[in-house]
Amino acid sequence: MAYIDKFSLKGKVALVTGTSTGLGQGITLAYVQAGAKVVGVDYMATQEDTQTKVKALGGEFYPLQADLIKATPSDLVKLVEKVVEVYGKLDILVNNAGIIKRQDLLEFSKDNWDSVMAINLDTVFFLSQAAANQFVKQGQGGKIISIASMLSYQGGIRVPSYTASKSAVKGITMAFANELAKYNINVNAIAPGYMATNNTQALRDDESRAGQILERIPAGRWGTPDDVAGPAVFLASEAASYINGFTLAVDGGWLSR
Numbered sequence: 001m002a003y004i005d006k007f008s009l010k011g012k013v014a015l016v017t018g019t020s021t022g023l024g025q026g027i028t029l030a031y032v033q034a035g036a037k038v039v040g041v042d043y044m045a046t047q048e049d050t051q052t053k054v055k056a057l058g059g060e061f062y063p064l065q066a067d068l069i070k071a072t073p074s075d076l077v078k079l080v081e082k083v084v085e086v087y088g089k090l091d092i093l094v095n096n097a098g099i100i101k102r103q104d105l106l107e108f109s110k111d112n113w114d115s116v117m118a119i120n121l122d123t124v125f126f127l128s129q130a131a132a133n134q135f136v137k138q139g140q141g142g143k144i145i146s147i148a149s150m151l152s153y154q155g156g157i158r159v160p161s162y163t164a165s166k167s168a169v170k171g172i173t174m175a176f177a178n179e180l181a182k183y184n185i186n187v188n189a190i191a192p193g194y195m196a197t198n199n200t201q202a203l204r205d206d207e208s209r210a211g212q213i214l215e216r217i218p219a220g221r222w223g224t225p226d227d228v229a230g231p232a233v234f235l236a237s238e239a240a241s242y243i244n245g246f247t248l249a250v251d252g253g254w255l256s257r
């Protein structure tokens with residue numbers, strides 16, 4: 001086996017959440033090119049753009065529809081069961097779907113708290129648990145990668161539920177890793193910096209805020225879905241089998257400043 005093959009995802013089956021656009025779509029396209037089949041969960045009924053792009057690459061993509069704000073733990077178990085029904089097994093879970101709500105802290109509403117915590121944290125926990133149970137059942141190990149944030153490290157402004165959820169993602173990544181490493185399951189996270197996706201549209205529309213952000217990024221540009229895709233392939237590959245519980249910043253140097 002050539003050493004480079006350790007970075008391949010050939011024959012692997014991945015479940016990725018939030019795949020209709022943005023970072024989840026970027027990760028899906030990279031996984032397909034690395035040899036994996038991808039089941040992509042999104043609340044969008046059709047994920048035509050992603051389907052078309054995967055097809056152009058000659059890959060396999062199976063779209064599933066679910067609202068991950070409302071999903072119960074048993075709904076999430078069913079998603080994992082569906083992956084096994086479609087492709088026979090599960091090797092990789094990427095918890096990517098996430099939302100952000102902006103409001104002044106003094107007025108921050110219960111809705112803006114609950115919806116963000118539901119998808120960014122509760123779903124990440126219970127879908128990871130469901131995937132981990134499937135990995136243990138299969139007896140071949142597995143990989144869980146969650147998308148954290150700079151706000152896993154910093155407080156942020158006007159986004160307290162997002163900060164709480166993403167700080168918790170970093171925490172439970174370590175907690176899962178500690179209990180699952182013995183099953184050959186690697187649990188890690190990626191903390192993207194400021195990426196040009198829908199998630200940051202409001203920030204990028206605010207000229208003065210966008211200017212301040214750009215000025216502080218040593219790489220001198222906003223990130224793209226492709227910037228996150230490479231690290232996501234690496235963490236899902238055999239080459240990363242001794243990385244456990246780590247949150248990897250992919251931020252153009254933001255945290256180094």
Ligand code: NAD
Nearest residue numbers: 018019020021022023043067068069098194195197198199
């Ligand atoms: P995005 O808004 O472009 O994409 C989010 C994806 O999740 C979309 O496909 C959307 O349809 C899906 N989604 C949203 N609500 C859903 C729901 N209720 N049920 C199912 N699917 C749902 O955002 P993005 O920037 O690609 O964000 C992806 C992840 O990366 C999120 O967890 C986000 O917090 C995180 N992140 C983004 C940035 C950034 O700068 N863009 C930075 C750090 C972390």
